[in-house]
Amino acid sequence: MDKFNAYVDANAERFIAELQEACRQPSISAQKVGLEEMAQVVLERLRRLGAEARLIEVEGAPPLVYGELGEGDRTLMFYNHYDVQPPEPLELWESDPFDPQIRQGALYARGASDNKGNLMARLQAIEAWLATRGELPLRVTFVVEGEEEVGSPHLAQFVAEHRELLEGADGCLWESGYKDPAERLVITLGLKGILYVELRAQGAAQDLHSSWATIVPNPAWRLVWALASLKDEEDRITLDGLMDHVAEPTPEEMEMLAAIPFEEEKLKADYGIPRFIRDLSGLELLKKHLFGPTCTICGFKTGYTGPGGKTVLPHEAVVKVDFRLVPDLTPELVMDLLRKHLDRRGFTDVEVVDLSGVRPAKSDPQAPIVRAAVEAARAVYGREPVVYPLMAGSGPMYLLCQGLGIPAFSTGVGHAGSNIHAPNENIRLTDYIEGIKYIGELIRRFGG
Amino acid sequence: MDKFNAYVDANAERFIAELQEACRQPSISAQKVGLEEMAQVVLERLRRLGAEARLIEVEGAPPLVYGELGEGDRTLMFYNHYDVQPPEPLELWESDPFDPQIRQGALYARGASDNKGNLMARLQAIEAWLATRGELPLRVTFVVEGEEEVGSPHLAQFVAEHRELLEGADGCLWESGYKDPAERLVITLGLKGILYVELRAQGAAQDLHSSWATIVPNPAWRLVWALASLKDEEDRITLDGLMDHVAEPTPEEMEMLAAIPFEEEKLKADYGIPRFIRDLSGLELLKKHLFGPTCTICGFKTGYTGPGGKTVLPHEAVVKVDFRLVPDLTPELVMDLLRKHLDRRGFTDVEVVDLSGVRPAKSDPQAPIVRAAVEAARAVYGREPVVYPLMAGSGPMYLLCQGLGIPAFSTGVGHAGSNIHAPNENIRLTDYIEGIKYIGELIRRFGG
Structure with a gap:
């Protein structure tokens, strides 16, 4: 992967500039602002990679961008969204949420982490692969919707009408993720x-x-x-x-829980509560929280x-x-x-x-896509990732993935202080560049 | 009482005009409108009767009007209020709430029933007594506050500071009341x-x-x-x-309950409910409602x-x-x-x-004031009144009366369709004139 990584480093400045461009376009689903325009940006970036890409209309929804490229025994699906949360309250931003600024090694903009940073990192990784390694070793599909931030109200309709575009994928990288406060990459295998x-x-x-x-x-x-x-x-x-x-967590899942760092005292202080429910702590606390x-x-x-x-x-x-x-x-x-x-x-x-x-969604920790995800994390970040078998939150992962038999995981370029859904959303530039390399490594390991 | 009644009839037109005058003065405690002015109106009317009357200030409250006149073994207290509910929603009134109109034998105005009609009927009765029978056979006191419609927030303070004005009264006529749909006068002996x-x-x-x-x-x-x-x-x-x-109701109270007409089916229809709580009916229903x-x-x-x-x-x-x-x-x-x-x-x-x-307030049905109240009702209205031992609602009757050992009852010149607290509040003119005669009869029977 030396050439690949060298290409990423050599093009880092342009990659960041392209992400800034993407963040400059407001695309606020709750306010129906700039969605068509943003869908075009994504469509063009996909086509520039040589992808067969198009806009798919579902009545009442902004266009969903679908693209595919590459060939191989396996198919890897990328699920992302091009819409962002409303930027309000504006007065709490240190710079305009749609005028991406770089300060102290971080890029500040609405959508920088959730989800334009992740979407662009995935697209940039494909470019770097094609530029340095030729053909992709697998088939890649992109599903980029414009309503995730308002609860994906038309995604079920999309799945019902375009099931053939999804079925048969061997794995899916879900939209986003982050490094925890101890700088360990977080990989999640499911959602409630x-x-x-x-x-x-x-x-x-x-x-x-x-x-x-x-x-x-x-x-x-x-x-x-x-x-x-x-x-x-x-x-x-x-x-x-x-x-x-x-269902009780499996012994393997309990082991995964035991490996998750959980800062109980900090959380209690942050939330201003004297104790958790039933005064739980340790593994029992985490088990209740996640399972x-x-x-x-x-x-x-x-x-x-x-x-x-x-x-x-x-x-x-x-x-x-x-x-x-x-x-x-x-x-x-x-x-x-x-x-x-x-x-x-x-x-x-x-x-x-x-x-x-x-529905809840959960992937088998032994699924090839999950194994590839963890191995790629070790290789790129040089340390063990934190693997959550399930998250406490919810999302339509079952609809797009597990319901069709596709194992999925989620990770991304954010960090613990990324402020997603909040003022001064940001990513660190080094995380962004590393995230592109991570996608390259994932493609290598999963594509075989 | 022939002369008394003849005087009331002869002066009916003026009495109604004086009530209209009183209703013309807005005195809305919730909106702090016209309270000082209305207190003056009441003060002057009391003084015109020859009463020793004055305004009593309690910090933060509009002036309370206190007056006394007459001499005798017994003291009868009249508790009233000169404030009214806000007239809103104005668009539902058929005529201006503060421009009293007479239509089809009824006087329409905010306060016509609650409580200016009752207050004025009591004052007019005193005038008629003095004009036709000379000295009052008992001592009469008037306590007329200006905050009843906002929950009498300063009444406790008034009682604390002026206990001597209240103590020793032998009975109290509470502010208001009405005839039921069967045209029977309602007399209530207590409040929750x-x-x-x-x-x-x-x-x-x-x-x-x-x-x-x-x-x-x-x-x-x-x-x-x-x-x-x-x-x-x-x-x-x-x-x-x-x-x-x-406390369980006494056998006497249960008898009173049994004599109360209660239109269950009409009430269910009015309130749009299929059944009362626990499907109660009859005496059990009324017992739960009142006791x-x-x-x-x-x-x-x-x-x-x-x-x-x-x-x-x-x-x-x-x-x-x-x-x-x-x-x-x-x-x-x-x-x-x-x-x-x-x-x-x-x-x-x-x-x-x-x-x-x-606190809850309840008067002994055998108290002389209560017996006089019931007998006067029979005499003036020619039929048995409905006596409620307790009402379902609440008010400061204990504070002013039972707490000081003063038995009290409530009745008045309203009718079932008086719309108190609502648009098109009204009283029927015949009820008003009869109400004045009722007060005369009460004074005669209670004063001995």
């Missing part, structure tokens, strides 16, 4: 799924004077009682049947919530609840369990509204 | 008390991504669990010790409550709860029971903030 619902209860036709609370049902109490049946004071989910479907399902009240709205007192009997109550799903829970299963659980307890009046759901 | 609190719980220092719900405590769950310990799904209050303090304490969620606020989903772990949750207090519960007792109940269950982290409280 999620079911997001609203529970709604109705009382009288309108708010009443609270003196009627003696005899007129209060929807807020209905929801409190329904919720209290779902989780106990020890934070154990008591929804009938749910825990029966939760535990959740049932979370994200919001509760009923009655009067302004200052002081108002003696009102609310006519309606709504609670927003998310369930983070670990293997082998699915949104469909949990919806069904939830409805039955409530009905069994007489809460037939509590409506359950399904707002969204994605 | 209330304790209004906020329960507050804190989680992390700021809202977090809900993937942290695995290990970071969620204040919304803390409140759900705390609340669920206070009342069960059958709507039974399970707060430790509370029900031990709840049952409540624990009501008036509002719950936490996390994200806008449209759609946001996966957030809230950092704070607040629930507003009111307890309606029946004899022998007091706000102080319930605060104490609540704190101990929560602590006993480990909810030491749940803060309880006392927003306000008043």
Whole structure:
């Protein structure tokens, strides 16, 4: 890989300039700003590599950029997104979020890490490969959507309409990742799924004077009682049947957990909490965090919530609840369990509204793509990466990968202080250049 | 009383005009509009009767009007208020709320029923008495405050500073009342008390991504669990010790309940509910409504409550709860029971903030003032009144009356369609004139 790495180093300045160009184009999905323009930028960069590339339209979505190039026994899919989070609050940025500046070895811009830095590193690595090693040793596909930051609302439709573009891939590099505070590359093999619902209860036709609370049902109490049946004071989910479907981590996964550095005291201080739930620590804490399902009240709205007192009997109550799903829970299963659980307890009046759901995704640590990912990390970074068998967060990885039998992993060019989704998002230039080399090494190892 | 009644009839037009004058003066305590001016109107009307009257200042409050006149063995106190509810929403009024109009035998204005109609009827009755029967047969005192519609926040201070003006009264006519849909005069002998609190719980220092719900405590769950310990799904209050303090209605009170007409089907239709709590009906329903304490969620606020989903772990949750207090519960007792109940269950982290409280008030049905009130109603209206031993609502009756050993009752010139606190508030002119005669009869019977 000497020639490859030498090419990357020789072209580092241009690669960084190209990333700056990409970051200069706003592409904010939540605000529908610059998406078509950004899709064109990605399309042209792919075509410049010689890829067969095109825009794919799904009704209601900004164009998805699809590209493929190379030939070989294996296919490696790159999943990325060209949209970014809104830059607000602008006053907290030290420089314009869409005017990428370099300060003290880091590039500051919205999207620098999430996800333009990662997308561009992957594209630059292909260029360097073609320039120094000729043909790619495998087939590469790019799936670059423009709605990841708003929850990928049209990705399922894309998969349904273009399954043939995805099926048969032998591995997928998911969008992003970072180095932890100890500068170890983080590789993640899965994401939790999620079911997001609203529970709604109705009382009288309108708010009443609270003196009627003696005899007129209060929807807020209905929801409190329904919720209290779902989780106990020890934070154990008591929804009938749910825990029966939760897979225990394998011994191999427990070993992976044991190898993950987890700064408990720093986290407690950062979050301002005296203790974690049930006072957990160590491996039990990490096991619950990564392999535990959740049932979370994200919001509760009923009655009067302004200052002081108002003696009102609310006519309606709504609670927003998310369930983070670990293997082998699915949104469909949990919806069904939830409805039955409530009905069994007489809460037939509590409506359950399904707002969204994605399945959990998890890749076999022994899958060739995962082995290649870890080996490439050792080779490029010179030390063992941290491998998370599952992350605490969620994303549509199952939809695009595991659901089609494609093992996937995620890593990228960020660092612990990259401030993704926040002001002063940045990557370090050395991480970016190393990240390009990492992609080259991955292609070499996975392409054989 | 023939001369008295003849005087009232002969002066009816002027009495109505004087009420219109009083209603023309806006006096909105919530908006601090016209209160000084209205206090002057009341003061002058009292002085015109020959009363010794003055304004009493309590710091932060609009002036309270106090007046006394007459001599005799007994003292009858009139408690009224000169402030009114805000007139909004204005667009629903058929005529200007402060330009009293007469339509189809009714006078429409904000305050017509609550409470200027009642206050003026009492003043007019005194005039008629003095004009036709000479000296009053008892001593009469007027306590007319200007903050009833905002919860009488300075009344306790007034009582503390001017106890001597109240003590020793033999009975009190409370501010207002109405005829029921069957045109029977409603007389009430008591009000529930209330304790209004906020329960507050804190989680992390700021809202977090809900993937942290695995290990970071969620204040919304803390409140759900705390609340669920206070009342069960059958709507039974399970707060430790509370029900031990709840007095059963006496046999006499149960008889009074049995005599109260209660239109269950109409109420369910009006409120749009298929059934009352626990499917109660008849005497059990009315007993729970009037003699049952409540624990009501008036509002719950936490996390994200806008449209759609946001996966957030809230950092704070607040629930507003009111307890309606029946004899022998007091706000102080319930605060104490609540704190101990929560602590006993480990909810030491749940803060309880006392927003306000008043004690329940109940008068002995055999008290001379009550007997006089019922007899006067029979005499003037020609039929049996409906006597409520207790109302479902709350007010500061204990503070001014029962706490000082003064039996009290409430009745007035409204009717079932008076729309108090609502647009198109009104009284019927015949009710107003009858109401003046009722006060005359009450004075005669109570004064002896």
